[in-house]
Amino acid sequence: MSGFEARWLDLREPADIAARDRGLLEAAAAYLSARPNALAVDLGCGTGSTLRTLGPLVPGLRWRLVDNDPALLAEAERRRPAGSTVEAVLADLGELDALELKPARLATASALFDLASRDFVAGLAKRLARERIGLYAALSYDGTIAFDLPHPQDAAVIALFNAHQRGDKGLGAALGPDAGAVLAEELAAQGLDVRTAPSPWRLDASMTGLQTKFVEGMATAVGETGEMPEAEIAAWLDARLAVVGSSFCRVGHLDVLALPK
Template identity: 50%
Template sequence: MSGFDKTWLALREPADQAARHPGLVQVLARTLSALPDPRVLDIGCGTGSTWRSLARLMPGTTTWQLLDYDPLLLAEAERQIGPNPAVTFHRHDLNEIGTLPLTGTTMVTASALFDLCSEAFCKALTDRLVEAGCGLYAALNVDGAVSWSIPHPLDALMVDLFNRHQRTDKGFGPALGPDASGCLARLFDAQGYHVRIEPSPWHLDQASSALQMELLKGFRQPLLEVSDVPQATIDAWLAFRLAAIHEPESSCLLGHTDVLALPS
C-alpha cells in the first residue's frame, strides 16, 4: 500500500508527537536499554516520523531500519534524516509478511498503521513477531472517537459513517478501523505477551487549524461512498465544521490508542 501524501504526514506529525502516550514510550526505552544490541524495525515508516519522535528517547546503541513500500516516502525519510550510521532504509510490501527483514530485530514499531489493516494481517504479523521473539510498539491507532467543542446536530451521524468507511479495504484486507488496538491486544495476549493499551488522542485547537482543515476535507469522499445522505447535507455539515475551526475556543478531539506488546 502507498499513496500517503508527504504534506499530510508533515501536518500530522506535531499532533502525533504530542499525542503519544509518554508512559508507553518510557517502558519501550527501558526495554531497549536492557538489551545489549537493540534493533528496531519501523514498518510503514512514511517520512520517518516514528524515528524522529522516539530515537532521541531510546538508548544510543539502538539501530533502526525504516521500511515502507512507497519509494518517494522512503526517499523523503532519507533526505530528512540525513546521513546516520544507526539508520538504514528498506523498501518492502507489507503484504509480504513472511519476508519481513526480522533477523536480529528486537522491536517492531509502527504509527497510524494498524487501523488500516485487517484482522488476518494482524494475525499473520503477530505470528511472525512471536516466532522471531520481537516486541511491538503500535502507536496512534484510531479508536473512533471524534468530538468538537462547538457541536452540530449531525456530528454523531457523520462520525459513525466515517468510522464505517474506516473498516473498508485499505490495501490489507477489510480494515479494523477503531477495533485495531483491541485486536492486537487480544492476539498478543493469547501468545503470552505482556500487553498495555493507553490513550493517545489528538487535542487540536486553532494552532492546528491547517491539520483540522485537511482532516475534515478527508471526510467528504468517505461519507459520500458509504451513505445515502444527500451530498448537499454532507457539504453543509463540512462547511459548518470548517467555519467553526476559526471560532474562539474551538477545539477538536480525535481519539487514538497506543499498544505495547512485549514477550514474557
C-alpha cells in the first residue's frame, strides 16, 4: 500500500490536468497514434488520471495499469473511460525487473518520479532504451513554491519541505525536487530523444480545497523533519490558511517526454 488516498488524488486531478504541458501531451498522443491499438503502461497509476487525460486523445489505445495499492488500482479500473481496454497489474515498482513492459510503445507516469531514487530512474531509462519504449512522465515536482502573499517563514518552510521530499518513499532515497531533471538526464544518456516543459500548478481561489490540503501537507512534512519548532510551523500554517481563499500559489513541476530515435 502506498498511503496515497483517492480523495487526495481526486482533489489534485483538475489542477494536474490544467498544469500538464499541452505540447508534450499531444506529442505523446501522436506517438501512440502512429501504431494502431498501441499499448501504454502507466506506472503508479493511482486512480487512472493519466488514462483519463491521455486516453481520449488516442482512439483504440490499450492500457496496462500498474500500482502497488490494490484499492487505487481497483478504482482506476472502475473509472476507466467506456470502451477502453485495461489490464490492471498489482506490482511493486521496486521490483522493476519482474514487471513486463513489452509490447508497450510508451510508458507513462504522473506525479511518480519525485518519489523514486536516481538508481530507479537510471534502471528504468536503461530498460526503456533497450526495449525501445518511450516515456511520458508528467508532473514531477521541481522544488519551487511561490505564494503571491508572502510570509516571512515561507523560505524556511519550503526548504524543509523539499528536504522531506528526499526521504525514502519506498523506491530508495527519493529524488524529490530533482526528479524531472535527473529523469531527462538519464533518458538522454541512454540515447532517447528528450523534451521537457514546465507544468506548474496554478492554485487560485477556485482551488481553495487543494491549496488547503497542500499547505497542511507541507506543515506535516516540515513537522516530521524535526527541524522547526512546532509553534512556528503552526503559526505559518494558521497564516497560510487565513488567506487561502484569496491568495495565489504556484507549485512548479516538470513534464518529460522521451522517445526512441
